[in-house]
Amino acid sequence: MNKNNKPILMIHEVYEWMLELDLSNYIITFDDGLYSQYKYLNHFLKFDTPKIFFISTNIVSPEQEEQNEITTSCSKAHESFFKTGNTANYMKWSQIKEIASTKNCYIGGHSHQHKDLRGTLALKKLHNHLKEDTDKMLNEFNTQGIEIKDFCFPYNYEAPLYKEILKQRGIENFFGQERIAIEDLSNAI
Ligand SMILES: [Zn+2]
Numbered sequence: 001m002n003k004n005n006k007p008i009l010m011i012h013e014v015y016e017w018m019l020e021l022d023l024s025n026y027i028i029t030f031d032d033g034l035y036s037q038y039k040y041l042n043h044f045l046k047f048d049t050p051k052i053f054f055i056s057t058n059i060v061s062p063e064q065e066e067q068n069e070i071t072t073s074c075s076k077a078h079e080s081f082f083k084t085g086n087t088a089n090y091m092k093w094s095q096i097k098e099i100a101s102t103k104n105c106y107i108g109g110h111s112h113q114h115k116d117l118r119g120t121l122a123l124k125k126l127h128n129h130l131k132e133d134t135d136k137m138l139n140e141f142n143t144q145g146i147e148i149k150d151f152c153f154p155y156n157y158e159a160p161l162y163k164e165i166l167k168q169r170g171i172e173n174f175f176g177q178e179r180i181a182i183e184d185l186s187n188a189i
Helices: 016-020 035-039 074-084 093-100 123-143 160-168 182-186
Strands: 008-011 027-031 051-055 105-109 150-152 173-175
Touching: 008 182, 016 182, 035 093, 051 093, 051 150, 093 105, 105 123, 123 160
Parallel strands: 008 027, 027 051, 051 105, 105 150, 150 173
Antiparallel strands: none
């Protein structure tokens, strides 16, 4: 991604009220590969700044599946996926690839499983999980023909160990809680 000094905005699910905001001064990042991001893609393309879509490679909708046209919150979508495997709130690889080939748009990594690592996994176990999960993520992107240089930490868990493992595998740019949530922006208008 072309680095510049613009502030970085963080978007999860997309609601219609967000379409009222002027985002032309932001690099826009989209977390978790939610379908509502794809549904409103054309709107965001009006802003001439880089956009990065962070995908968890294990949470992608199968091509034949019908997607949920009603915006679902990111936490509800995750809950539903982790409980029942429901991927109706997420994008398909064909849609992700379409975004990847769109001007100003980039695909970034957001792990494979999107596991919550903020707990107390023993270091050895944590290390193994991070290596294994990162390799699965990179293999999947590779299979889909997508090269990634950007990564966003699930739950903004930014452990130095995690960053090191990712760097060793060619990831160059990292994103986490330094970003501005679009929900906070709306308070300012
Ligand atoms: Zn996430």
